[in-house]
Amino acid sequence: MNSQPTSAASQCSTAFHWKVTLLCLLTFPVLMALGFWQLDRAEQKRAREAALDAVRTQPPATLPGTDLAAIEEQRRLLLQGHYLTGRNWLLDNRQRDGQVGYEVITPFELSDGRILLVNRGWVAAG
The missing domain is CATH 1.20.5 (Single alpha-helices involved in coiled-coils or other helix-helix interfaces)
Structure with missing residues (x-):
């Protein structure tokens, strides 16, 4: 079998x-x-x-006095000028640690007249 x-x-x-x-x-x-x-x-x-x-x-770059195109990403800057108060922008729906808030962006006028946008930080939504 x-x-x-x-x-x-x-x-x-x-x-x-x-x-x-x-x-x-x-x-x-x-x-x-x-x-x-x-x-x-x-x-x-x-x-x-x-x-x-x-x-x-690296030490901070000074503005005005340094070409913006030559500045590396994440380089610290020393700015000479003033903030244009009353012209803040709020970027909505930004989150930090699970909480909703805003990023505050303010224009900064350099002493030579150029304007930069500066992120001044985050604030919680009220």
């Missing part, structure tokens, strides 16, 4: 394993590529943070 099963359940089981194997073989390279992409993004973020730390250690 032959004791090897030749039933439909055995054929279905073999077909099922073949499909799972194919799915894994197709999915694995995609997941590997996503993993390397994440590692690349982490390295980009570390490089950006190092560049920002280097800029933050």
